[in-house]
Amino acid sequence: MEGVDHLADERKKAEFNVEAMKIVWAGSQHNLEVSNRISKLVADDPAFRKDDRTMLPRKELFKNTLRKAAYAWKRINELRLSEEEASKLRFYVDETAYTDLHWGMFIPAIKGQGTDEQQRKWLPLAYKMQIIGCYAQTELGHGSNVQGLETTATFDPHTDEFVIHSPTLTSSKWWPGGLGKVSTHAVTYARLIIDGKDHGVHGFIVQLRSLEDHRPLPGITVGDIGMKFGNGAYNTMDNGVLRFDHVRIPRNQMLMKVSQVTREGKYKQSDVPRQLVYGTMVYVRQRIVADASCYLSRAVCIATRYSAVRRQFGSQNGGPETQVIDYKTQQSRLFPLLASAYAFRFVGEWLEWLYTDVMQRLQANDFSTLPEAHACTAGLKSLTTSVTADGIEECRKLCGGHGYLCTSGLPELFAVYVPACTYEGDNIVLLLQVARFLMKTVSQIGTGKQPVGTIAYMGRIEHLMQCRCNVQRGFAELSADLVEAAVAHCQLIVVSKFIEKLQQDIPGEGVKQQLEALCGIYYLSLLHKHQGDFLATSYLTPKQSALANDQLRALYSKVRPNAIALVDAFNYSDHFLSSILGRYDGNVYPKLYEAAWKDPLNESVVPDGYHEYVRPLLKQQLHTARL
Ligand SMILES: CCCCCCCCCCCCCCCCCCCCCCCC(=O)SCCNC(=O)CCNC(=O)[C@H](O)C(C)(C)COP(=O)(O)OP(=O)(O)OC[C@H]1O[C@@H](n2cnc3c(N)ncnc32)[C@H](O)[C@@H]1OP(=O)(O)O
Ligand SMILES: Cc1cc2nc3c(=O)[nH]c(=O)nc-3n(C[C@H](O)[C@H](O)[C@H](O)COP(=O)(O)OP(=O)(O)OC[C@H]3O[C@@H](n4cnc5c(N)ncnc54)[C@H](O)[C@@H]3O)c2cc1C
Numbered sequence: 001m002e003g004v005d006h007l008a009d010e011r012k013k014a015e016f017n018v019e020a021m022k023i024v025w026a027g028s029q030h031n032l033e034v035s036n037r038i039s040k041l042v043a044d045d046p047a048f049r050k051d052d053r054t055m056l057p058r059k060e061l062f063k064n065t066l067r068k069a070a071y072a073w074k075r076i077n078e079l080r081l082s083e084e085e086a087s088k089l090r091f092y093v094d095e096t097a098y099t100d101l102h103w104g105m106f107i108p109a110i111k112g113q114g115t116d117e118q119q120r121k122w123l124p125l126a127y128k129m130q131i132i133g134c135y136a137q138t139e140l141g142h143g144s145n146v147q148g149l150e151t152t153a154t155f156d157p158h159t160d161e162f163v164i165h166s167p168t169l170t171s172s173k174w175w176p177g178g179l180g181k182v183s184t185h186a187v188t189y190a191r192l193i194i195d196g197k198d199h200g201v202h203g204f205i206v207q208l209r210s211l212e213d214h215r216p217l218p219g220i221t222v223g224d225i226g227m228k229f230g231n232g233a234y235n236t237m238d239n240g241v242l243r244f245d246h247v248r249i250p251r252n253q254m255l256m257k258v259s260q261v262t263r264e265g266k267y268k269q270s271d272v273p274r275q276l277v278y279g280t281m282v283y284v285r286q287r288i289v290a291d292a293s294c295y296l297s298r299a300v301c302i303a304t305r306y307s308a309v310r311r312q313f314g315s316q317n318g319g320p321e322t323q324v325i326d327y328k329t330q331q332s333r334l335f336p337l338l339a340s341a342y343a344f345r346f347v348g349e350w351l352e353w354l355y356t357d358v359m360q361r362l363q364a365n366d367f368s369t370l371p372e373a374h375a376c377t378a379g380l381k382s383l384t385t386s387v388t389a390d391g392i393e394e395c396r397k398l399c400g401g402h403g404y405l406c407t408s409g410l411p412e413l414f415a416v417y418v419p420a421c422t423y424e425g426d427n428i429v430l431l432l433q434v435a436r437f438l439m440k441t442v443s444q445i446g447t448g449k450q451p452v453g454t455i456a457y458m459g460r461i462e463h464l465m466q467c468r469c470n471v472q473r474g475f476a477e478l479s480a481d482l483v484e485a486a487v488a489h490c491q492l493i494v495v496s497k498f499i500e501k502l503q504q505d506i507p508g509e510g511v512k513q514q515l516e517a518l519c520g521i522y523y524l525s526l527l528h529k530h531q532g533d534f535l536a537t538s539y540l541t542p543k544q545s546a547l548a549n550d551q552l553r554a555l556y557s558k559v560r561p562n563a564i565a566l567v568d569a570f571n572y573s574d575h576f577l578s579s580i581l582g583r584y585d586g587n588v589y590p591k592l593y594e595a596a597w598k599d600p601l602n603e604s605v606v607p608d609g610y611h612e613y614v615r616p617l618l619k620q621q622l623h624t625a626r627l
Pocket of ligand 2: 135137145174175176234419422424425426
């Protein structure tokens with residue numbers, strides 16, 4: 001029934017002020033106001049339609065994304081949107097595009113690694129989109145091992161140029177988003193060679209295509225790497241392949257904030273750590289953590305609303321069947337994900353703060369917190385993306401058969417999100433970086449150095465103080481266990497940031513109580529999952545473990561009447577969710593039925609191909625039957 005809110009009774013059960021929770025989720029009243037305004041702007045504009053995305057063939061899909069990106073840019077300029085508003089617009093348009101890499105990596109790479117002079121030259125062009133850039137680091141043969149990259153940038157002192165070259169097939173750049181068909185420029189990572197000496201990997205600004213006719217410049221071979229997983233999803237992006245055949249660029253196109261090459265061909269290192277060459281990755285990892293809660297909350301919103309609509313079994317005396325959300329098994333799968341969405345929101349806010357703090361320190365030549373920032377961004381990127389990707393898939397299963405339909409929104413959401421476990425650092429490789437940081441900390445505790453920040457707790461663990469260890473010895477052999485330790489460390493950060501959030505003043509009737517319940521669900525469900533470890537190490541007795549499980553179940557019951565309101569607080573419009581199962585009004589069945597008839601396959605009663613492939617079979621059977 002159109003216009004009826006099938007979830008109205010659920011909404012009446014809420015024991016807290018949903019509008020106040022929306023502010024907590026958005027981060028501030030101001031953020032909420034901007035979100036509401038921009039979300040409506042996008043939803044009301046047919047140019048941002050996306051319900052046909054999973055049905056479009058690749059070329060059409062890609063062209064459509066180009067159209068949307070150009071239109072979005074036009075609207076940003078016409079409406080004079082601020083950076084904050086433009087970034088919200090991108091969020092609500094909800095389509096991966098070359099623009100993500102231009103704004104999200106190309107510009108930050110120039111800002112972070114370019115000198116003031118380089119920034120003055122390139123940033124105005126990039127800000128006006130008079131050039132379009134990508135981030136070309138990964139190669140066919142190496143992604144994780146950045147030091148293993150093969151592309152070379154050889155200094156030619158006679159012409160004051162670098163010669164960029166791809167010496168092998170495996171040195172072909174492979175994967176950079178926006179590279180395949182759109183970018184005019186790339187921040188390209190290559191080994192700097194001067195006078196035969198290899199100075200390791202550095203960033204260079206290289207023009208790829210003509211600004212007149214978009215054709216590749218001489219010596220450049222460039223194209224798209226082909227279809228990726230899922231319909232729609234990441235196929236709106238032109239991930240590309242690129243080869244250089246002795247391409248010459250002026251010396252001043254090496255990004256020279258961290259190290260410089262003089263006119264005479266002398267290599268000079270600034271006073272800043274070399275790791276700043278990796279700075280763009282730290283920035284993007286931090287953004288990916290902030291995004292994880294958006295993707296997870298979206299899937300959880302769909303699964304929660306649908307679980308309240310869907311009924312199976314349990315009818316008494318002809319009455320209605322049980323809402324599947326009332327099954328404890330459904331709750332034990334769904335509510336920890338709901339709690340994780342909130343937990344990731346708060347840890348994302350904190351990580352943004354940490355990143356800003358590190359950047360301010362770097363300005364003042366204080367590099368002391370860089371290793372911790374690297375460990376936190378790498379570890380939390382790994383943890384939040386793994387849980388989110390698995391969580392989206394779990395939400396699909398929580399929706400039963402209908403979750404498998406594209407119109408549920410979940411298959412495309414999974415397909416577009418799952419590469420986050422790989423890009424910007426494979427999640428296991430990143431956890432190994434955290435493990436290395438933890439082992440280094442342990443080795444320093446032994447020497448009396450007190451750990452601070454997110455590792456301060458390690459200084460309070462008695463047996464770690466006695467530990468005398470060397471970072472490398474046994475590291476590879478024990479790496480699988482060390483990765484588990486790294487995950488546990490990251491979980492601890494998430495839990496402590498959730499608890500810190502609860503210590504703040506949180507206005508709104510019942511809001512804090514709901515967040516306390518969710519926080520409890522978050523850490524108790526982790527404890528339940530890992531109770532074997534806690535019991536094996538005697539951190540918990542079997543009795544305590546059982547009590548924790550009782551408490552967890554009690555919290556599920558506490559959250560149950562508030563579940564719909566807790567997902568309403570994410571404030572997602574139906575346009576943004578793009579899911580029949582997750583509709584705000586819960587009017588699922590008529591809309592599923594209606595949507596089925598809109599499928600292109602239903603445009604004709606007799607399908608294309610019937611006369612060639614089906615009728616001959618049937619005729620043959622008739623013939624055989626007659627025999
Ligand atoms: C249609 C809509 C249109 C709308 C238009 C609207 C316009 C407005 C829109 C605005 C939109 C903005 C959107 C932005 C969103 C951004 C989305 C971006 C999407 C991302 C796509 C993905 C991109 C990529 O994948 S890029 C490639 C990433 N590659 C990697 O991550 C590689 C992973 N490998 C590594 O990081 C390293 O190699 C590593 C760390 C594994 C090992 O390195 P290495 O071997 O060199 O070092 P080590 O010897 O191990 O370590 C040396 C030392 O350094 C420390 N260290 C390592 N890394 C870092 C670091 N990053 N920072 C600091 N320190 C680091 C390491 O710990 C060691 O320290 P020790 O003290 O020596 O132990
Ligand atoms: C959708 C998408 C977009 C991308 N966009 C860009 C982009 O814009 N620009 C760009 O430069 N790159 C981009 N990439 C590339 C991406 O950054 C790399 O794929 C990523 O860093 C992983 O590296 P890899 O592919 O070399 O994986 P590999 O390192 O080959 O990983 C393969 C397996 O080996 C394991 N492994 C590797 N090393 C170790 C180790 N030391 N110890 C234990 N196990 C290990 C991994 O855990 C994994 O299981 C993108 C990738 C994808 C999928």
